[in-house]
Amino acid sequence: MNTLEIKDVSKFFPFGRGRRIEVLADVSLTLPAAGTLTISGSSGSGKTTLLNVIGGLAQPTSGGVWWNGKSIYADSRAGLTQWRRQTVGLVFQSYQLMPELSVLENVLLPAAFRRHDASRSAAELLEQVGLKNRIQHRPTELSGGEQQRVAIARALINNPALILADEPTGNLDPANSEVVLRLLLDLVRKQHKTLVLVTHDDSIAQRMDLRYRLIGGKLSRDL
Ligand SMILES: Nc1ncnc2c1ncn2[C@@H]1O[C@H](COP(=O)(O)OP(=O)(O)O)[C@@H](O)[C@H]1O
Ligand SMILES: [Mg+2]
Numbered sequence: 001m002n003t004l005e006i007k008d009v010s011k012f013f014p015f016g017r018g019r020r021i022e023v024l025a026d027v028s029l030t031l032p033a034a035g036t037l038t039i040s041g042s043s044g045s046g047k048t049t050l051l052n053v054i055g056g057l058a059q060p061t062s063g064g065v066w067w068n069g070k071s072i073y074a075d076s077r078a079g080l081t082q083w084r085r086q087t088v089g090l091v092f093q094s095y096q097l098m099p100e101l102s103v104l105e106n107v108l109l110p111a112a113f114r115r116h117d118a119s120r121s122a123a124e125l126l127e128q129v130g131l132k133n134r135i136q137h138r139p140t141e142l143s144g145g146e147q148q149r150v151a152i153a154r155a156l157i158n159n160p161a162l163i164l165a166d167e168p169t170g171n172l173d174p175a176n177s178e179v180v181l182r183l184l185l186d187l188v189r190k191q192h193k194t195l196v197l198v199t200h201d202d203s204i205a206q207r208m209d210l211r212y213r214l215i216g217g218k219l220s221r222d223l
Helices: 047-054 077-085 103-111 120-130 144-156 174-190
Strands: 006-017 019-031 035-040 060-069 088-091 162-166 192-198 210-215 220-221
Touching: 006 047, 019 047, 019 060, 019 192, 019 210, 019 220, 035 047, 047 162, 047 192, 077 088, 077 174, 088 144, 103 120, 103 144, 120 144, 144 162, 144 174, 162 174
Parallel strands: 035 192, 035 210, 088 162, 162 192
Antiparallel strands: 006 019, 006 060, 210 220
């Protein structure tokens, strides 16, 4: 069973002349091997920073992240990149699809250098997110909710154990938010993955198995 442990993570950012702000202060967290976890907090509280640290995208100033007992940031740059490709799927608030590629090509992108049979998996994933008939379209021809469903398929293409979603419904109207959220929860639960979802919406947080909140750089458990 996979484990991801965040231990005593602090993250400082420099600003102005020789000054720095502490965005994360001694944050520790063990992710469940499967299930859903949310990180809440007001804007600027460090949610994205913490998600980036968890996903191998931002090295902490001190402390570390261990995947199955191995420190991910102690690895080489290439090793870290490979770990991230295999283990982590990312979903962003603003979808971040490539406009010049088709829906199918967007989903294939993280798999490009890995597998030959990936087209079939990508088509299957697009069917699961309800976009079977749109695979040759460009992202700009889709609604926001549909684009986010493409991004979810893209996040799953390498069959990652961990899905990190940063305010994934932040740009969507309530009806599309509901569709996207339900889809994410459904896929994660069916495939026994771990979802870490960042939100500042309490009604979304309430639907996750575990709830944490960032205040003043400190992470605490929420009821
Ligand atoms: N690369 C960076 N350089 C300097 N400051 C940063 C950087 N990234 C984030 N910050 C600062 O860290 C704080 C937390 O940012 P962020 O993690 O994006 O918060 P949230 O996602 O909760 O809104 C903010 O004050 C932000 O300005
Ligand atoms: Mg953020």
